[in-house]
Amino acid sequence: MTAIEMQQLVIHGRRVVGGKAEGEALVTRETISGWGGINERDGTIIERRHELVGQSFAGKILVFPGAKGSSGWSAFFHMARLNGVCPKAMIFTRMTTKMALGAVVTRVPAMTDCDLDPLEVIETGDWVSIDADAGTITVRKGGRRARQA
Amino acid sequence: MQLTDYEKAMLDGANGAAKARAMDLLLRYGQAVGAERLVETRNVAGAFNASTPSIQAIVDKGFDAVYSELNLDSDEVVEIPRVAVPTTQLITGIDNDNWRLQGVDESLVKMQRASEAFLGERGINMCATCTPYQVGNVPLMGEHCAWMESSAVIYCNSVLGARTNVEGKESTGAAALTGRIPYWGYHLPENRFGTHRVNVTIDVDDMMDWGLLGYYVGEIVQEHKPVLSGRLHHPNLIKLKHFGAAAASSGGVEMYHIPGVTPEARTMEEAFGPHRPQQVLHFGEVERREAWEKLQSATDRRVDFIMLGCPHNAIEQVELVAHLLRGRKIHPDVALWVHTPRAIKEIARRAGYLATIEAAGGVIMSDTCPAISRRLPEGVRVIATDSAKQAHYLPAIAKLQGWFGSVRQCVDAALTGEWQGGL
Numbered sequence A: 001m002t003a004i005e006m007q008q009l010v011i012h013g014r015r016v017v018g019g020k021a022e023g024e025a026l027v028t029r030e031t032i033s034g035w036g037g038i039n040e041r042d043g044t045i046i047e048r049r050h051e052l053v054g055q056s057f058a059g060k061i062l063v064f065p066g067a068k069g070s071s072g073w074s075a076f077f078h079m080a081r082l083n084g085v086c087p088k089a090m091i092f093t094r095m096t097t098k099m100a101l102g103a104v105v106t107r108v109p110a111m112t113d114c115d116l117d118p119l120e121v122i123e124t125g126d127w128v129s130i131d132a133d134a135g136t137i138t139v140r141k142g143g144r145r146a147r148q149a
Numbered sequence B: 001m002q003l004t005d006y007e008k009a010m011l012d013g014a015n016g017a018a019k020a021r022a023m024d025l026l027l028r029y030g031q032a033v034g035a036e037r038l039v040e041t042r043n044v045a046g047a048f049n050a051s052t053p054s055i056q057a058i059v060d061k062g063f064d065a066v067y068s069e070l071n072l073d074s075d076e077v078v079e080i081p082r083v084a085v086p087t088t089q090l091i092t093g094i095d096n097d098n099w100r101l102q103g104v105d106e107s108l109v110k111m112q113r114a115s116e117a118f119l120g121e122r123g124i125n126m127c128a129t130c131t132p133y134q135v136g137n138v139p140l141m142g143e144h145c146a147w148m149e150s151s152a153v154i155y156c157n158s159v160l161g162a163r164t165n166v167e168g169k170e171s172t173g174a175a176a177l178t179g180r181i182p183y184w185g186y187h188l189p190e191n192r193f194g195t196h197r198v199n200v201t202i203d204v205d206d207m208m209d210w211g212l213l214g215y216y217v218g219e220i221v222q223e224h225k226p227v228l229s230g231r232l233h234h235p236n237l238i239k240l241k242h243f244g245a246a247a248a249s250s251g252g253v254e255m256y257h258i259p260g261v262t263p264e265a266r267t268m269e270e271a272f273g274p275h276r277p278q279q280v281l282h283f284g285e286v287e288r289r290e291a292w293e294k295l296q297s298a299t300d301r302r303v304d305f306i307m308l309g310c311p312h313n314a315i316e317q318v319e320l321v322a323h324l325l326r327g328r329k330i331h332p333d334v335a336l337w338v339h340t341p342r343a344i345k346e347i348a349r350r351a352g353y354l355a356t357i358e359a360a361g362g363v364i365m366s367d368t369c370p371a372i373s374r375r376l377p378e379g380v381r382v383i384a385t386d387s388a389k390q391a392h393y394l395p396a397i398a399k400l401q402g403w404f405g406s407v408r409q410c411v412d413a414a415l416t417g418e419w420q421g422g423l
Helices: A073-082 A097-106 A144-148 B005-011 B017-033 B053-059 B063-072 B106-121 B150-158 B169-178 B207-221 B237-250 B268-272 B285-295 B315-325 B342-351 B353-359 B388-398 B407-416
Strands: A008-012 A014-017 A020-027 A061-064 A089-092 A110-112 A127-131 A136-140 B038-040 B044-046 B087-089 B180-182 B196-204 B226-232 B279-283 B305-308 B335-339 B363-365 B382-385 B401-404
Touching (some): A014 A097, A061 A127, A073 A097, A073 B063, A089 A127, A097 A110, A097 B017, B017 B063, B017 B169, B044 B169, B053 B106, B063 B106, B063 B169, B150 B237, B169 B180, B196 B207, B207 B226, B207 B237, B207 B279, B207 B388, B226 B268, B237 B388, B279 B285, B285 B388, B305 B407, B315 B342, B315 B353, B353 B363, B382 B388, B382 B407
Parallel strands (some): A020 A061, A061 A089, A089 A110, B196 B226, B196 B279, B305 B335, B305 B382, B382 B401
Antiparallel strands (some): A008 A136, A014 A110, A127 A136, B038 B180
């Protein structure tokens, strides 16, 4: 096994919303608020004390525990999709109605109930391919550049 | 998911395209969350009103298009029929009377009113408040509801013993047309027991302390179900309204128990049912101070905006503000907005509280709040509020400094222009 292959791992989980996507991971161990927590016009986190404050999830594979706060969660991620700044996919660990409905209306591949804790094994910048229908997440540690090296 | 014959027929379009799109959304949502079936509901509270410039492009296509896109997640524009079950409009973005003070463009007021006319013709009740339980929508114990508004959901589950998850704009839109919502989460009795025990070791009596307790507990338990006991003086609607709003802001609490107070927990044993507490927390002086400090985002003591009434004030709270302001004038550099449901504003008008508050230079706002509307008086830099929820959200949304304190501290700041509050 080459060093590069060793840097790749596969996680199995449950489909929440079907589809495939790949991209760079943005990982947080903190739950995210929709209404009052994100700017739906540029996809940035705006919650004052959030570890990702000021960073955008637009075009990223968002890896996070789940949703918190206002019931406007789905509406804000819905608007982020209409504004073209939603994440490319969502991987989360804690199921709630806010999270499920938000993932459904964001209409991006989404998974949960993973056999490895995605918050432990995926880091920001890793290159992640998700096939939600097959229930697999492939993680290339260190990002796409590492794969091409 | 298992559907009844009636639900299958709706999905297949037997009752029109709108109900078919609504069933499609409920099916996608139910499968995502892992529900086995839907449950009947006859009590929906959602957000249907069009009042923000961000959706102007959709409004231009008509209000059927607004409902189709934002309340059904449907790419196809469908004609929206009368709602199938009683449905309440929650808070909106514009005060229909005080919109000029909010700095709202008249074209948006017209948009909101046209939207309300469309929704009214379809049977959506314009309660226009985050607290429907204060203006006549008081579900019974065990009633299956489909409510949005995290502060109303936690009140509905915990204080009323009715059953709802935190729904969203799209799921309430679908529920209103079908009378169905996924049977999952808080609809199932086995999911309603407590998970975390909270021992309160200091006296928690006034509204500010209930807010601090909620803010502290919510951040720790996240979306779990705390059971509170200890030195809690018997609360009332106002205190639990604040406690719940705070716990649903710092975390995602949708249900809690207070043995002897809330209806599903006559005793500690009943609160936990077959389970044992996963964790035992304490709320004492140190924790109270920690919550208070987290809520302060201001350093400048010169305040220019006082926001009271989040969640919307009860009539007793409006009376207290009127009492504190009677015969006095607020500082000329400060704006004071007191938020209450429109129906309660009418009571305040009749009792003279409205005239008293206005004579002091304050305003009673209805239908909306600054966090929802994202509108404040011009040039505001530093706010003060009696609401943990508003102190949590508004500084982030409006990029300003915020103080949190008691109603009295906030009214004092309105009178002097200076924040002197503290623990």
